[in-house]
Amino acid sequence: MEQLTTQQMERVAMLQLRNQIWMVALIIWGCLLLLILLLCALQFYLDLRRRARQSSDTLTLTCEHCSRSFPVPLAHFYRHPFLLKKRVRIQAGIAYSIIQSYRMQCPHCHRKSWCTLPVEDSHSLAASLLKGIWHRHLLRFLLMEGAVFIFGLLCLFLIRTLLTP
Numbered sequence: 001m002e003q004l005t006t007q008q009m010e011r012v013a014m015l016q017l018r019n020q021i022w023m024v025a026l027i028i029w030g031c032l033l034l035l036i037l038l039l040c041a042l043q044f045y046l047d048l049r050r051r052a053r054q055s056s057d058t059l060t061l062t063c064e065h066c067s068r069s070f071p072v073p074l075a076h077f078y079r080h081p082f083l084l085k086k087r088v089r090i091q092a093g094i095a096y097s098i099i100q101s102y103r104m105q106c107p108h109c110h111r112k113s114w115c116t117l118p119v120e121d122s123h124s125l126a127a128s129l130l131k132g133i134w135h136r137h138l139l140r141f142l143l144m145e146g147a148v149f150i151f152g153l154l155c156l157f158l159i160r161t162l163l164t165p
């Protein structure tokens with residue numbers, strides 16, 4: 001086997017060092033990107049929950065037992081996140097819709113029964129909460145991810161060019 005010259009050995013050592021630094025930088029970069037994603041998701045969730053609690057909207061539910069309707073404040077669903085819930089597929093002509101039912105005590109017949117949300121309310125429930133906030137959150141998320149992404153790319157590029165013998 002051919003002996004490596006001192007110069008060649010130095011070059012190999014340098015390349016190994018560069019690769020190690022490169023790997024560490026890559027891992028830190030990935031972790032940072034993931035961390036931003038998690039933080040933004042958490043912030044979004046907290047913001048949504050705060051809005052839901054402060055909301056003064058009410059939803060009209062219909063008792064499956066006595067077929068009568070009653071209003072429930074939106075905030076109620078967020079104060080009781082473990083309400084039993086089910087989704088029901090109902091056929092309407094050739095199309096179908098999904099309606100949501102909650103297991104609740106009906107104020108009319110005083111029975112615990114499945115109370116259904118009207119179809120349009122299930123959509124507006126989420127929509128009314130998301131309105132005005134989702135694009136702000138998305139923009140912040142993209143800006144932060146973009147900045148870290150570009151900064152990371154720059155660092156990796158510098159490591160490659162400065163440390164390559």
Ligand SMILES: [Zn+2]
Binds near residue numbers: 067068113
């Ligand atoms: Zn009832």
